[in-house]
Amino acid sequence: MSGTIDTSKSINLQPSDRLRSQQPLPSNELADFIQETLALTKRLFIQLQRRPSTLVAGVIQPLMWLILFGALFQNAPQGMMGNDLSYGQFLGAGLIVFTAFVGALNAGLPVMFDREFGFLNRLLVAPLASRYSIVAASAIYIVALSFIQTAAIIGVNALMGAGLPSLAGLGVIALIILLLVLGVTALSLGLTFALPGHIELIAVIFVVNLPLLFASTALAPLTFMPGWLQTVASLNPLTYAIEPIRYLYNHSQWDLSSIVLQAPWGTVSFGTSLAILLGFAALTLTAIQPLLKRRLA
Amino acid sequence: MAAAVTIQNLSKSYGTVPAVKDVSFQVERGQIFGLLGPNGAGKTTTIRCLCTLAKPDSGSIDISGISVLEQPREARKRIGYVAQEVALDKILTGRELLELQAALYHIPKVEARQRIEVLLEVLDLHSYADKKTGTYSGGLKRRIDLAAGLLHQPEVLVLDEPTVGLDIESRVVVWDFLRQLRASGTTILLTSHYLEEVDALADRVGIIDRGLVIAEGTPSELKNQLGGDRIVLRIREFTPLSEAERAQQMLSELPFVQEAIVNATAANSLNLVVTPDRDVLMSIQQSLQSAGLPIFGISQSRPSLDDVYLAATGKTLLDAELAAASSRDLKAEQKQRMR
Incomplete structure (x- = not known):
């Protein structure tokens, strides 16, 4: 340590009088919650700004998928994907969803590192209005990140000739991404507090990641799959995010009753898809409550 | 309050x-x-x-x-x-x-x-x-x-x-x-x-x-509760255990020595608890000399907190520290630390 500490510059290091009087001000819980959540979110964005590699990789990866995977199936017979889509056009919706999914799946990693390095303890000894601010900050951050990535893919996709959904369509895409990301982020945070360390968390992410992609309609339509995979894919929440977005790309006219998917168990409308995603997010957010309560109580 | x-x-x-x-x-x-x-x-x-x-x-x-x-x-x-x-x-x-x-x-x-x-x-x-x-x-x-x-x-x-x-x-x-x-x-x-x-x-x-x-x-x-002064005696820079034990036995017999311990973690130096007296150091020197043992260093002091610890636990803090270090379970510690 260099230099000396000079306390002669007399300053007030005394315990504040407010606390001393043992009469805490009637604090506004909501204002406190917002203050701490914003501060924690700001920290994540400062990290992102100084270490943008996650964001860059998160944008580049799906673009590579789009270009390479699209090229791989470029010569597939027209109409194979249903309708008269090129494979590139077909793939766009799948990649938008997959990118958001992977980002959300990784949401727990920074929190896990905070657990391991003791930074979480710094947060837990602070008089937070609610410790859910820690979770909320992660969710806000990941949702924002997903929106940035989604916008990039939609942009590139448009440049590659896939067209651009209407403004309302874009709004619905945002809603779909929001619901999916909330649900998956909850899962990831649940895993973060259930698993002992980042190695285990990364292993789980690694294992879950590609199978969920392949067992969805991201890369091929349901009609293309054998029966058992159709069943799996129609249980996969990713499918219910992909299909409505794909529908938006391919149809200028749509409403909540538009049929977006022919699942083994029946037809799925636009509205049903949204309801399923909402249910998924609600389910995972509810499912992790006991764990978060135990760990953050 | x-x-x-x-x-x-x-x-x-x-x-x-x-x-x-x-x-x-x-x-x-x-x-x-x-x-x-x-x-x-x-x-x-x-x-x-x-x-x-x-x-x-x-x-x-x-x-x-x-x-x-x-x-x-x-x-x-x-x-x-x-x-x-x-x-x-x-x-x-x-x-x-x-x-x-x-x-x-x-x-x-x-x-x-x-x-x-x-x-x-x-x-x-x-x-x-x-x-x-x-x-x-x-x-x-x-x-x-x-x-x-x-x-x-x-x-x-x-x-x-x-x-x-x-x-x-x-x-x-x-x-x-x-x-x-x-x-x-x-x-x-x-x-x-x-x-x-x-x-x-x-x-x-x-x-x-x-x-x-x-x-x-x-x-x-x-x-102050402990009473007695502390003497640390080093016969040689690195004293062989046999020599330290011989000195320990001999010094224990002196009337003013309350306790004599060989401290293996400090190159077999001797830790003595003595009744404070002006001639303590000289008497120790004399009896060592008569037994043909040299003195590398000797110091007398009031009890320290380490002595308080020693009196209460029967080991020095350093010994306890070393024992604790050898039985540490870093994984369990990490687990306790993590929430």
């Missing part, structure tokens, strides 16, 4: 391993209380319960009469905690870290900015404030951590091993700062396994061993 910290019958186990058993002590307002003990004695567990990071199995902890268990949030407002492992976000600058800390303690922005300026000034951190904490030296990290712990002007500053891993110069700087802090009215509770640290700083000391507080009082009270 209630004491700054009151801990009563605190017990905490991790699994079947008891970490703290029935610990009770009080910290008076404006004092520095030192919790002294080897690694694994239960210091950190006690602190963790106090700072609401761990839930005690039984017992109570009050900060100025506010129950930590019943009103954790009110208690947290009154505690400034400086952990043993400095956990800084290395991507943030010092100032950004303090701004985050201020928001977590709900300090209004304008006031936070002023307090940060003052603390940066007092802790001589100005020139580093806008550098990333990842580039800081150990001493700098400790200082920014101190600043973070003090930002909300806590009633009680809790420091877990405040100078572990620091060089001597940095330690003295921290010590001076803590003394100044006490002078300005802050109550300080610190843990340490450094005797000299506790001796130099603490108004009162609790010695903790295997989860139990085995002695408590002011440093001079504890030392």
Whole structure:
């Protein structure tokens, strides 16, 4: 340590009088919650700004998928994907969803590192209005990140000739991404507090990641799959995010009753898809409550 | 007015391993209380319960009469905690870290900015404030951590091993700062396994061993209770055990020697407890000379806190430290630390 500490510059290091009087001000819980959540979110964005590699990789990866995977199936017979889509056009919706999914799946990693390095303890000894601010900050951050990535893919996709959904369509895409990301982020945070360390968390992410992609309609339509995979894919929440977005790309006219998917168990409308995603997010957010309560109580 | 910290019958186990058993002590307002003990004695567990990071199995902890268990949030407002492992976000600058800390303690922005300026000034951190904490030296990290712990002007500053891993110069700087802090009215509770640290700083000391507080009082009270002077005798720079034991037997027979122990961890030097007398050193010299044994070094002193520890546990703090180090379970420790 260099230099000396000079306390002669007399300053007030005394315990504040407010606390001393043992009469805490009637604090506004909501204002406190917002203050701490914003501060924690700001920290994540400062990290992102100084270490943008996650964001860059998160944008580049799906673009590579789009270009390479699209090229791989470029010569597939027209109409194979249903309708008269090129494979590139077909793939766009799948990649938008997959990118958001992977980002959300990784949401727990920074929190896990905070657990391991003791930074979480710094947060837990602070008089937070609610410790859910820690979770909320992660969710806000990941949702924002997903929106940035989604916008990039939609942009590139448009440049590659896939067209651009209407403004309302874009709004619905945002809603779909929001619901999916909330649900998956909850899962990831649940895993973060259930698993002992980042190695285990990364292993789980690694294992879950590609199978969920392949067992969805991201890369091929349901009609293309054998029966058992159709069943799996129609249980996969990713499918219910992909299909409505794909529908938006391919149809200028749509409403909540538009049929977006022919699942083994029946037809799925636009509205049903949204309801399923909402249910998924609600389910995972509810499912992790006991764990978060135990760990953050 | 209630004491700054009151801990009563605190017990905490991790699994079947008891970490703290029935610990009770009080910290008076404006004092520095030192919790002294080897690694694994239960210091950190006690602190963790106090700072609401761990839930005690039984017992109570009050900060100025506010129950930590019943009103954790009110208690947290009154505690400034400086952990043993400095956990800084290395991507943030010092100032950004303090701004985050201020928001977590709900300090209004304008006031936070002023307090940060003052603390940066007092802790001589100005020139580093806008550098990333990842580039800081150990001493700098400790200082920014101190600043973070003090930002909300806590009633009680809790420091877990405040100078572990620091060089001597940095330690003295921290010590001076803590003394100044006490002078300005802050109550300080610190843990340490450094005797000299506790001796130099603490108004009162609790010695903790295997989860139990085995002695408590002011440093001079504890030392005076022991009675007798301490003599450390080194026959050679590295004394063979046989020679040390021969001397031990011979010196034990001297009338003023109350106790003679061979300290294997200090090159078989002899630790004697003697009834204070002017001729003690000379008598020892004479009897060694007559037995044909040389003297490499000999010193007489009043009892130290280490002697207090030795008297209570039958081992020196260093021995306990070494024993603890060999039986440490780092994985279990990490697990206790993580939430």
